[in-house]
Amino acid sequence: MGTVTSRNSKSGSALLIVLGVMAILSLLVAEFGRGLRADLRASGGFYEEAQNDQLARSALAAAQIELLAAGASMYADPTGNVYFVTSDETAESEIAALAQYRQGQPLGRGSFSYRFLTKPYALDINELSADALGRLFEVACGLEDGDERSTLVDSILDWTDSDNVARAYGAEEDFYQALVPPRHCRNAPFETVEELLLVNGMTPDMLFGYGLPAHIEDGILMGGGLYRFLIGDNCPEAQASVQYILRGIFPSDDQSKKKDVEVVSGFQKVAELPSVLYLVAEGFVPPATEDKESPVPVTEESAPADAASRHIILVKLAVSKSTQNAGYTIDDFQENAAGELLEQVLVYGVPEETNEL
Numbered sequence: 001m002g003t004v005t006s007r008n009s010k011s012g013s014a015l016l017i018v019l020g021v022m023a024i025l026s027l028l029v030a031e032f033g034r035g036l037r038a039d040l041r042a043s044g045g046f047y048e049e050a051q052n053d054q055l056a057r058s059a060l061a062a063a064q065i066e067l068l069a070a071g072a073s074m075y076a077d078p079t080g081n082v083y084f085v086t087s088d089e090t091a092e093s094e095i096a097a098l099a100q101y102r103q104g105q106p107l108g109r110g111s112f113s114y115r116f117l118t119k120p121y122a123l124d125i126n127e128l129s130a131d132a133l134g135r136l137f138e139v140a141c142g143l144e145d146g147d148e149r150s151t152l153v154d155s156i157l158d159w160t161d162s163d164n165v166a167r168a169y170g171a172e173e174d175f176y177q178a179l180v181p182p183r184h185c186r187n188a189p190f191e192t193v194e195e196l197l198l199v200n201g202m203t204p205d206m207l208f209g210y211g212l213p214a215h216i217e218d219g220i221l222m223g224g225g226l227y228r229f230l231i232g233d234n235c236p237e238a239q240a241s242v243q244y245i246l247r248g249i250f251p252s253d254d255q256s257k258k259k260d261v262e263v264v265s266g267f268q269k270v271a272e273l274p275s276v277l278y279l280v281a282e283g284f285v286p287p288a289t290e291d292k293e294s295p296v297p298v299t300e301e302s303a304p305a306d307a308a309s310r311h312i313i314l315v316k317l318a319v320s321k322s323t324q325n326a327g328y329t330i331d332d333f334q335e336n337a338a339g340e341l342l343e344q345v346l347v348y349g350v351p352e353e354t355n356e357l
Helices: 002-067 091-102 130-141 147-160 173-177 193-198 204-208 226-231 236-247 339-346
Strands: 073-076 081-085 105-107 110-118 215-217 220-222 276-285 309-319 328-334
Touching: 002 081, 002 105, 002 110, 002 276, 002 309, 073 091, 081 091, 091 110, 130 147, 130 204, 130 220, 130 226, 130 236, 193 204, 193 226, 204 226, 220 236, 226 236, 226 339, 276 339, 309 339
Parallel strands: none
Antiparallel strands: 073 081, 081 110, 105 110, 110 276, 215 220, 276 309, 309 328
């Protein structure tokens, strides 16, 4: 009897050991499966991003074909949309065809789209006078005349002039060298809009418009920060703002405009190339469907909301200064452009529901 009890005890111990090993193996297998799924998701994300990148570059190639078409003429509408057509006689039909083509061309599992934009009312920070700078801060940031605004205006002018003599409220090399960490005063024109953040008194709130919502007041666009006016907004209220900034004249006070001026609508041929042109190219993958062989068709209206992921390239084109190479050259190239910058480039006026003032 003692021998049987010993044998049963050993069998029970072996069974417990086997069950323990199986439990451990099950946990290891489950953990391995979770890790494998995570790796697959990560690799899928990398693959999708690479695919979106290639789709965006396909959009760039398509845009380049349109831009470099032989004998192409530029047509633009009041909102800044630009098209290049090969014949004035067929401009209307060409624009309609290009608009359809640009909406979203299927390619592989995804699609690509692009658009050209001009900003005729963009202000150049390097060309503004002291008075114009003061009015810019008034319009874009709500700053009334006073020490703070004078400090910003004089500091901007000191930053761009070639001497080291500070204006009454300005700052020159000695001021910036005393900062921690120190920096140099450029004493030359601004190279980028973002460089304004290096100027004495400037804040990101003023530049980007944080806490300064854009609104329409007395027929002009107010608020939104400096960036909005330096990149340019094509709405009529922004045009009035630019007139006030440059000339100090409100729309209601401008007697030079006839009340029966015809409002231009639709696309018009552009006689002289604008100095700056923006190109927005994007690649995007529509959401997965049960039928993987039939991707969801993408349209201009559905793409932004329906796209599972996207890659956006923003190109700033500038008129070539070379007499031998007429046309545009790349001035700035933004890979996977930041939403904030893209929003400023695409902005047009203030929706009525958000204009509470």
